[in-house]
Amino acid sequence: QRVRVAFVRIPGQSEEASIELVEPADTDSPVTRFLEGGGGLHHVCFEVDSIEQQLAAGRDQHVLPISQPAPAVAFDGRRICWVYTPDRLLIEYLERGR
Numbered sequence: 196q197r198v199r200v201a202f203v204r205i206p207g208q209s210e211e212a213s214i215e216l217v218e219p220a221d222t223d224s225p226v227t228r229f230l231e232g233g234g235g236l237h238h239v240c241f242e243v244d245s246i247e248q249q250l251a252a253g254r255d256q257h258v259l260p261i262s263q264p265a266p267a268v269a270f271d272g273r274r275i276c277w278v279y280t281p282d283r284l285l286i287e288y289l290e291r292g293r
Contacts, residue, residue, distance in 0.1 A: 196224065196226070197225075198220050200215060200218075201216045217237065238284075241289070242289045245290065246276045247264075250276065250278070250288075253278060257280075258278045259278060263276065264276040267289070271292075273290050273291070
């Protein structure tokens, strides 16, 4: 993705939450265009037990997958998948470690 990333961990009562700060590493990064448009909240990530089960459940809510599940470098090879909701919210599903 040609980005630099930092995770800010926020301990919660029962689950741990974090904020991912993303900065383009060069002008060709996909994030550069987003920032040129004003930046802001880019996406929300949810950790799920099974990406396939989550995608199946999302079909009833008209959630549109925009990528195939794939290993993510930032998450030690755990799989991620990107979807859009009908309200155009970008969501990243992160599969829990096995």
